[in-house]
Amino acid sequence: MQRYFCKEKINNQIILYPDDYHHIKNVMRMNIGDLIEVVYNKKVYKCEIKNFDCIEIIEEIKSYDEDIEINLVIPLLKEQKMDFVLQKATELGVSKIIPFYATRSIVSNIKEKEDKKIVRWSRICKEASEQSKRNTIPVITNIKRLNELNIDGVKLVCSTCEKSENLKMFLQSQHKYDKITIVVGPEGGLTMEEELKLNEMGFKSITLGNRIMRVETVPIFILSILNYISME
Amino acid sequence: MQRYFCKEKINNQIILYPDDYHHIKNVMRMNIGDLIEVVYNKKVYKCEIKNFDCIEIIEEIKSYDEDIEINLVIPLLKEQKMDFVLQKATELGVSKIIPFYATRSIVSNIKEKEDKKIVRWSRICKEASEQSKRNTIPVITNIKRLNELNIDGVKLVCSTCEKSENLKMFLQSQHKYDKITIVVGPEGGLTMEEELKLNEMGFKSITLGNRIMRVETVPIFILSILNYISME
Structure with missing residues (x-):
């Protein structure tokens, strides 16, 4: 699943950086309903593309942290x-x-x-x-x-x-x-x-x-x- | 000192590859009397440029070998x-x-x-x-x-x-x-x-x-x- 670092998280909504909306839509050619991984504040979330202005968190994913x-x-x-x-x-x-x-x-x-x-x-x-x-x-x-x-x-x-x-x-x-x-x-x-x-x-x-x-x-x-x- | 792998060694004379003569002369802009390192058969020699057709060995140099x-x-x-x-x-x-x-x-x-x-x-x-x-x-x-x-x-x-x-x-x-x-x-x-x-x-x-x-x-x-x- 493609991973993006996001700009903001408001409740269970994710705001990506402008370049990443472009990447999702025009480079990866994803569609409504597709899933992505989003990182916010060192936590990783599985998210669904509801539409290209609205990315919604489904659940948190267990992730691996740097030791040192x-x-x-x-x-x-x-x-x-x-x-x-x-x-x-x-x-x-x-x-x-x-x-x-x-x-x-x-x-x-x-x-x-x-x-x-x-x-x-x-x-x-x-x-x-x-x-x-x-x-x-x-x-x-x-x-x-x-x-x-x-x-x-x-x-x-x-x-x-x-x-x-x-x-x-x-x-x-x-x-x-x-x-x-x-x-x-x-x-x-x-x-x-x-x-x-x-x-x-x-x-x-x-x-x-x-x-x-x-x-x-x-x-x-x-x-x-x-x-x-x-x-x- | 610049190092080159050579094509042949005849007694104490070294024959380089054509590209390397070009490199020495036109890229490194070396002159008669300059020194280079030449490798032949896993041995390294300090050599002198006598002229651009004749590279002469001065001495063997101690070198480091691969262990494994x-x-x-x-x-x-x-x-x-x-x-x-x-x-x-x-x-x-x-x-x-x-x-x-x-x-x-x-x-x-x-x-x-x-x-x-x-x-x-x-x-x-x-x-x-x-x-x-x-x-x-x-x-x-x-x-x-x-x-x-x-x-x-x-x-x-x-x-x-x-x-x-x-x-x-x-x-x-x-x-x-x-x-x-x-x-x-x-x-x-x-x-x-x-x-x-x-x-x-x-x-x-x-x-x-x-x-x-x-x-x-x-x-x-x-x-x-x-x-x-x-x-x-």
Whole structure:
């Protein structure tokens, strides 16, 4: 059943976003009487299309919740790679994406376009959340500088300098945690200065092993592993 | 240092593929005297460009070898997704990619174009191997039907039916292995018939957990986990 995140719920009536009415009617070519899943406030409802202005809740559906909060801090990437990371990270359960200005990032100041970008990125995450049947949409923050990261919980930075402590050693040494934040560097890596600053802020430097991965592969790599660890 | 897989090695002289001479000269704009890394027969050599017809070995470089043989059996995907899987799987250490005709695959008979496709796919794997500094290039076999898979070692199929045994339980129950083969289904999954046939052939059905992933995400997910497990 197709899933949509909705704008509002008034009693047992659902108000969707304008784009989604269009999607239901013209892309999915659904009809009166067809059923959809609607998410509101982390709850999932089976709903019936009474007419294209009126979507009615039939019942609540049991749904699966994220166990831990996973935050990804990623450099600005070229559009296609950024879109890729947002889509895949959403599929794999990321909670929050914090884009940051990295010294060596190819994409630098986009201050003027920031609001537009965030709207675009959020739309990609909403669509990927619907596709992968999540009941939350990852939050995308505004673009930060590293010293603006004010985060608690377990904190990691993917280092190109650190050679001894790897991700596995680190994760195995942790007690149960409910929040983890990972900083990924740009192509060419973080500068020594950036990494030291992060270490001072409590981010532990770890290596991902001997592989040389493209920047956009790293978030997917880490999220896959975090999913594996939480398998029971 | 830029890495290239070479065509031939005669004494201490290296013969590159025609495309790579072009890449060195016109894309990388290298000059006489510049150094490159060249891989021949799983060995890596530091080489000097003496002139554009003559590349000379200076010394062998110590290089990192793949621990286990990982084979991926994947359905035919649309071009962009296929390219994505080939590139990312190469980065993450796949040994062999076996495309197969799945009942529910969107892309079906490409028999006439098969040879051309395999040349194209192999080029993507070669480039990704160079980029990620591997010293082997994944092998791409011709397109198989499921009953043509004749493989030993540990064998898995990513199931959409199996609910109890997950990837983690399975991998933790295994003794050390040096070869693992994973079958990934197309969008919509394998048919019950296909899965049963694979089970008969010794492939164990496992679930990847509760997440709903796009087909192209699955190989990356599994390869990331296999890398994690082999971290020491």
